[in-house]
Amino acid sequence: MIRSLWPCGLLSLLAVLATGCEPKSSSPPDTAPTLTAERSSESNSSSKEADMNSSARVVRERLNDEADGKQLEQFVLTNKNGLRAVVLNLGGILASVETPDRTGKLDNIVCGFSPNNEKFLKNPPYFGAICGRYSNRIGKGQFTLDGTEYTLAKNNNNANHLHGGVKGFDKYIWDAVPVQGDGWAGVKLTLISPDGDEGYPGTLTSVVTYKLTDKNELRIEYSATTDKATPLNLTNHAYWNLKGARAESGTVLDHVIHLNCDSYIAVDDESIPTGKLTAVKDGAPMDFTKAKPIGQDLGKLTNDPQGYDHCWVINGGGDSTKAPVLAAEIREPTTGRVMRVLTTEPGVQFYTGNYLPGTPDVNGFAKHGGFCLETQKFPDSPNQPSFPSCILKPGETYRQMTVHEFAVE
Numbered sequence: 001m002i003r004s005l006w007p008c009g010l011l012s013l014l015a016v017l018a019t020g021c022e023p024k025s026s027s028p029p030d031t032a033p034t035l036t037a038e039r040s041s042e043s044n045s046s047s048k049e050a051d052m053n054s055s056a057r058v059v060r061e062r063l064n065d066e067a068d069g070k071q072l073e074q075f076v077l078t079n080k081n082g083l084r085a086v087v088l089n090l091g092g093i094l095a096s097v098e099t100p101d102r103t104g105k106l107d108n109i110v111c112g113f114s115p116n117n118e119k120f121l122k123n124p125p126y127f128g129a130i131c132g133r134y135s136n137r138i139g140k141g142q143f144t145l146d147g148t149e150y151t152l153a154k155n156n157n158n159a160n161h162l163h164g165g166v167k168g169f170d171k172y173i174w175d176a177v178p179v180q181g182d183g184w185a186g187v188k189l190t191l192i193s194p195d196g197d198e199g200y201p202g203t204l205t206s207v208v209t210y211k212l213t214d215k216n217e218l219r220i221e222y223s224a225t226t227d228k229a230t231p232l233n234l235t236n237h238a239y240w241n242l243k244g245a246r247a248e249s250g251t252v253l254d255h256v257i258h259l260n261c262d263s264y265i266a267v268d269d270e271s272i273p274t275g276k277l278t279a280v281k282d283g284a285p286m287d288f289t290k291a292k293p294i295g296q297d298l299g300k301l302t303n304d305p306q307g308y309d310h311c312w313v314i315n316g317g318g319d320s321t322k323a324p325v326l327a328a329e330i331r332e333p334t335t336g337r338v339m340r341v342l343t344t345e346p347g348v349q350f351y352t353g354n355y356l357p358g359t360p361d362v363n364g365f366a367k368h369g370g371f372c373l374e375t376q377k378f379p380d381s382p383n384q385p386s387f388p389s390c391i392l393k394p395g396e397t398y399r400q401m402t403v404h405e406f407a408v409e
Contacts, residue, residue, distance in 0.1 A: 055080035056185035056214055058178040063088075067121055070173040075187035077212035082106070083406065085218055087210050091123065091170035092130035092189045094210070094238050096245075097218060102336030102408045109337065111239035111370040113363045125355070125362050126237040129170035130208055131163040133193060133200045134390070135235040136311070136349060136379035139272040143382035145201065145229055145391065152199040159270055163237070165198035169206070170237070179209065184219075186211035195228065202228030204392075216406045224398040232392045233377040235345075236402065239353060239370030242332035242339060247364030252352065252371045253295025256331040259288035259350065261312035265378055273380045273387075277313055286310070291329070294352060294371065307354035307368060311347045311379055318346030318388060320399045328373050331409070340405040343375035346388055375402045 056079045063072040067090055074095065077085045084098040084106075096108040112127045113120040123129060141154040141161040156162035163170065174189040186209055193204040204226045211219040222234050243249045264286055266276045280287040285297035298307060316325045324342035328350070331338050341348070351372040358366030381390040392398045 056180065056183060056212060058180060058185040058187060060178050065121070067173050072173070073176060075176065075178060075210075077185050077187070077210065079185070079212050079216065080214045081216060083212065083216055085210070085212050087176075087187050087189075089174050089176040089189065090121070091128075091172065092174050092191075092208050092210075092236075093123070093170070094128040094218075094236060097404075097406075099216075099337060099406045100408065107244040107335075109240055109242050109245050109339075111241060111245040111363075111365055122361075123170065125239070125353075125365075126163060126170055127363075128236070128238045130174075130189075130234060131237050131374075132169035132206065132232070132234045133164045133198065133204060134161070134231050134233045134382075135163050135237070135374065135376050136233065137162050137270075137272055138231075139270075139380045139383050143231065145231070145382065148201075150199055150201060157270065160272060167198065169193070169234075174208075179211075181211075183215070184211045184213040186219075200230050202226040202230040202394075204230060204232070206234065208234070218404040218406075220402045220404075222398070222400045224392060225394075225396070226392050227394055229391055229393045231382045231390050232398050233381070233390050234398075234400070235349075235374040235376040237372060237374055239365070239372055240330070240339065241370045242330065242337040243335055245370065247358070247366065247369065249369070251295070251366070251368035253293065253298065253368055254333065255294050255371065256291050256333065257288055257294055257350075257371075258291035258329045259312050259348070260315050260326045260328065261348070262289060262315055263313045265311045265313065265347070267310065267379075271309060271379075273311075273378065273384055275384050275386055288312075288350075291331070295368075298352070303354075305354040305367065307352040309349070309351045309354055311349045311376070313378075314343065314346060314348055314375075317343060320344040320401070324401050324403050327375060330371075330373075336408040338407040338409055340407075341373050341375065341402065342405070343402040344400050345375040345377065345402065347376055347378050349374035349376060349379070375400070 059076045065072045073089045075087045086095040097110045138161040141152040152161040153165040174191045176189045179188045188209045195203045206224040209221045263277045263279045266274045266278045285300045314327050327348045328341045353370045356365045377390040378387045381387045
């Protein structure tokens, strides 16, 4: 039975928050992805959308680094229950989410880098980043649109295009402002990608808004417009470990997951879709229609490196005009943490960190040290006529929403 997320053990934390002091995370300082920062004079009062009656708050902080000559910043979101999330203007990265376990102990559950890690700006695993212009893979790094063939970077094994190319949206400094409304606080990020960026057609304006609500939800709202037809597939690439996002927490193979998906997209040896949707078979490794530990059937998979890295088809998903539907529900038995993911997107890429090597350039996170639930359009859709369209045209507005709900049991 799922309880309220906020047991009485958090009363002292709430008292600390009321004084304006920072809560102390159980993550060691050298592994916590929240960056050391200098408090700027600007906070949530700078937002035109601010509602000062809201109990949630957002604080804007300057970091001691720059990228592409622009100042790095982080936005610290806190709700009335003490849940805390940190978002960077670099790549729209979700740097941390702190939630309590069943005893009330706070911990960060999003894998990432510490501020002294030399790989922080490169972020090879895409920890927490917004991926685009097209997340996931495009076969052979090419597609044809309106009679014109476009060639993209082959940055995935020198064979295929991955997550928008060499300098995808995860590598840009986004324009960012704090925003606030009734019962939520957030940050609005805007990025203008010029015509020809990484080989894609059209000048694309993307807006991503993170909102932390007093209902213990993290909402990610996406919108975009273009002046020329272009493929578009945005997602967030957070790695989660509900035991606590530290290398020493070990793998996520004991997490129990349910996917609201009766089929998945078949792929070849390079993870490029064959164009077929495959129904899951009862009890087979790809069947998560009934909740089971991630590692229960992982050893039966034949891919190399072994693990899940597939796009499932969400039951009832794919309609951005309707409310988000359930994509996944994850439970961590030792801490009692529960996370539900709802989305308007048609697919969810479930990835179990198969390529994490446990080296310093990924902050020590080893194979299966985190899992991703990347809500998105289907991979290689520009080359798959049977898949739902991923093409955004002038005069249209791309929209999608993904919601993470947090609880304990």
